[in-house]
Amino acid sequence: MDLRLLRFFVAVYEEKNITLAAERCFVSQPSISNAIKQLEAELNTPLFERHKKGVNLSDEAHYLYPLAVRLLADVNRLPSLFQQRTECLSLKLGNFPDLSQSELAGVMAKLNADVPNLLLELVDHDAPADGRITLDIFKGDDEIFLPLWDEDYVLCMLPDHPLAQHQLVRPDQLHQHDFIECPPCEAHQQTIGLLACDGLAVNLVAKGEHKTQVMHLVQAGLGISFLPTGVLETAKRLVTVPLDGPRMFRRLGLCYPANKTLNPALAAAVKALSQYQK
Numbered sequence: 001m002d003l004r005l006l007r008f009f010v011a012v013y014e015e016k017n018i019t020l021a022a023e024r025c026f027v028s029q030p031s032i033s034n035a036i037k038q039l040e041a042e043l044n045t046p047l048f049e050r051h052k053k054g055v056n057l058s059d060e061a062h063y064l065y066p067l068a069v070r071l072l073a074d075v076n077r078l079p080s081l082f083q084q085r086t087e088c089l090s091l092k093l094g095n096f097p098d099l100s101q102s103e104l105a106g107v108m109a110k111l112n113a114d115v116p117n118l119l120l121e122l123v124d125h126d127a128p129a130d131g132r133i134t135l136d137i138f139k140g141d142d143e144i145f146l147p148l149w150d151e152d153y154v155l156c157m158l159p160d161h162p163l164a165q166h167q168l169v170r171p172d173q174l175h176q177h178d179f180i181e182c183p184p185c186e187a188h189q190q191t192i193g194l195l196a197c198d199g200l201a202v203n204l205v206a207k208g209e210h211k212t213q214v215m216h217l218v219q220a221g222l223g224i225s226f227l228p229t230g231v232l233e234t235a236k237r238l239v240t241v242p243l244d245g246p247r248m249f250r251r252l253g254l255c256y257p258a259n260k261t262l263n264p265a266l267a268a269a270v271k272a273l274s275q276y277q278k
Contacts, residue, residue, distance in 0.1 A: 001042060003075060006068040008035040009047065013065050017054035088119040089265035094132035095122045098211035099252055100230025103149045104133065107276065114272035118265065130266045131256035137186070139255050146254040148276055151228035153187040153248035154240040156218055161239070163224065168244040175200040178223030181207045182214045187226050187248040194245065 011021035012032065022029040040047050047064065048055035091111075095104070111118060123129055132138070139145040155169050163169055163177070171194045179202035181188050195201055205223045208214035211231040218225050219237055228250055232240060254273055256266060 002038075003072065005035050005039040005042075006072055008032050009039055009061075009064065010068050010072065012036060012048060012055060013057060013061055015054075016057070018050070020054075088117050089115060089268060090119045090121070091115075091131075091263075091265035091269055092121045092123055092129045093254075093269075094125045094127055094129040094134065096125045096132070096134040096138075096252070098228075098231050099133070100149070100151060100228075100233060102233060103151075103230060103252070107133065107148060107273065110276050111269055111272055114275075115265070115268040118268075130263060131254055131269070133252065134255050136251045136253060142257065142259050143255045144258045146256070146270060146273055147251055148253040148273060150249045150251050151230040152242075153226045153228055153250070154232070154242055155224060156215070156227050156232060156235065156238045156240050157224040158218070158221055158237065159239050161224060163241060164239040166241050169241050170244045171195055172198060172200055174202050174224075176203055178203050178205040180205065180214050180217045180223045180225040182209070182211060182225070183207060184209075185211075185226075187228075187250070190246075190248060191226060191243075 008021065008025060008027075008031075011024050012018055015021045015024060018032050018036075019029055022032045025032065036048060043060070043064070045060045046058050047061040048057065108120065111120060125132060125134060133148075136145050136147070155163065155174075157164050163173065166173070171191065174191070174195060181192075181204055192202065203223075206217050208217055211227055214225050215227055215231055215235050215238075217223070218227075219235065226243070226248065227235075229240075230252075232238065254270065256262065256270060262270065
């Protein structure tokens with residue numbers, strides 16, 4: 001359908017007079033009359049009843065009017081919508097799954113506040129992306145790591161566990177306790193290594209590939225484990241106790257390419273997050 005017909009229809013509907021509608025649209029009166037006849041033919045329904053002083057509106061005209069106004073408004077908005085889209089800075093970030101949700105939200109809020117027209121997309125950690133919110137140990141040789149926050153490891157357990165009443169736990173106090181391991185975790189390997197040096201050992205009863213899985217196993221009562229504070233934000237049932245020993249923590253930040261020019265969105269994100277570090 002010719003959108004010009006709808007524009008002429010709206011003018012006649014609002015003016016209730018073909019002559020006034022023609023003046024408003026800067027066309028001749030016959031042009032308006034012919035356009036209305038063509039529209040009525042295409043819709044196979046009468047829209048106006050003509051008389052000497054103007055036109056009367058049919059029920060079909062009342063039905064068509066809001067539809068025509070909305071359609072014309074949508075068409076008029078198209079250029080600005082595409083202009084806004086071209087002005088957006090598109091940034092795709094990979095997101096490590098087992099991390100502090102409150103810290104991640106803080107990083108996203110910082111980007112939203114400091115990077116105008118940012119179109120942000122979070123994807124899986126290993127999916128193609130402009131950069132990644134991840135652990136420092138996952139930094140590639142061709143990447144730069146911008147630190148954002150640290151998460152300390154603490155011993156976690158159910159409230160009825162014997163160690164739950166302690167203010168601090170020494171490594172030797174872990175001897176023979178049921179322990180849930182996260183094999184890729186440096187903190188777990190460090191703890192097991194400390195015990196082994198003194199001829200002590202924990203009783204490994206379960207494993208989880210991810211920190212959240214380990215947390216679920218602890219909540220199920222299978223044993224104790226060391227987990228970062230960020231993962232434990234959602235673990236309301238668990239008791240946490242610091243280890244009386246060397247600090248165990250992990251560092252999270254933004255990984256991005258080192259050997260190529262950054263796109264405008266990523267460059268703006270790096271600038272904004274350089275002021276975020278805690």
